[in-house]
Amino acid sequence: MNCILLPTSNIAQPYAQITASAQIIHVNKVLNLQVGDTLKIGELGGNLGTAIIDSIASDNIRLREVQLDTAPPAKLDVTVILALPRPKVLRRLIMDMTALGVRDIVLINSYRTQKSYWQSPLLTRLDEFVLEGLQQGVDTISPRITLQKRFKPFVEDQLASLITHNAIVAHPYGEQSFSQYLQQLSSESLSSATKTTLPSVVCIGAEGGWIDYEIELFHEQGCKAVHIGSRILRTEAAVNVILGQWLIQNNQD
Template identity: 70%
Template sequence: MNCILLPAANFSHPYAYINTASQIEHVNKVLGAQVGDTLKIGELGANLGTAIIDSITADKIQLSAVVLNIAPPAKLDVTVILALPRPKVLRRLIMDMTALGVGHIILINSYRTQKSYWQSPMLARLDEFVLEGLQQGVDIIVPTINLKKRFKPFVEDELASLITAGAIVAHPYTELSLAAYLQQQQAACFAASIPLVSANTVNKALPTVVCIGAEGGWIDYEIELLAKQGCQAVSIGPRILRTEAAVNVIMGQWLLHC
């Protein structure tokens, strides 16, 4: 973790305390911090900053001189719709998307999502995985995560309202590449006389919705249903990637142009 994030209840400015076992262990064993050292901290939903260690015990680290004066990085202007993956993969994906700055995540059912995945205890630990991602990405704004167990009703009744500037669905068997899609969007922006400048050019062309399948991807029926709501199928190359690799490759476009 690259900063220690604490809930508002742990603050009484200019003091705060750490009482979570994993965070205490990180400060002691990973950082090797001692009394008098400065830590990077943040208040969930507020700001980032620093604090000085006043005392360390087995179950509590007392902090003083708390200063929270650094605004969090902006969230990426994108909603990721992800077919619920295998439970072991879910933790990594939630952590990665949170660290990358995705502001809205929707976990959805798909043909290749096994029914047992929806009963996994990992779903009850999403807040834990989000916290890990926030501490990795040095952020304090929690993304919204929604669970949608019925694919067709969600796509037909809710998806269109989420699309404000284009939508894509990752599909390795389509001819249109993500790079070509972005070029098309840029050209459309110019044709519509939308002002674009330098680094913001691609940013203006980035879609606001990205649909990514679980292992095995989407079936043709799902691709067709998504397409009816305005999702353009794109590929990121001839290689078949794991879901977590695909998420990171695609979201990298936002990081490069945010």
């Protein structure tokens, strides 16, 4: 945790309290903070800031001089459509995408998504994984997460409304690399005197990627199939490599 996020109910200016056991353990065992030390905190859905530890008990850490005066970082202007992965991978992916600042996440069914994945109890713990990602990335605003169990109706009826400026689908056998695609966008922006804009939607498959039928449906909705090199990466690696482009641009704006 790079900051401790608290619900609004735990804040009563100029005081606040930490009651979640995992956060209390982190402050005591990982940060090794004592009474009088300053702690980075944030209000879920609100601002970031600091507070001073006033008292420490086994089930409660009282904070004083709470200052929440720093706005959270801007979200990445992107919607990630992700084929629901194996449950044990899901936690890492939600944490990583949240820490990176993804604005919207759509977990979708795919041909290679096993039906049992949709019954995983981890799907009921998405808020927990989001909180971990927010505390890692020092953010307070949760991404919007939606579940779509029917692939074709979603792609045909809803995907187009999410695409505000271009869309890509990650596919290891795409004819064009992601780098070439970005260079093309850059050239087009120079010729039209408009700012280079990254795609608003990224579609990423789980293990085994998308099948040809799915790629074709994405293509019909305007998604360009691109690859990120000759290496076949795990979903977690592909997500971080691709979204790194948005993170870099966000920090340049």
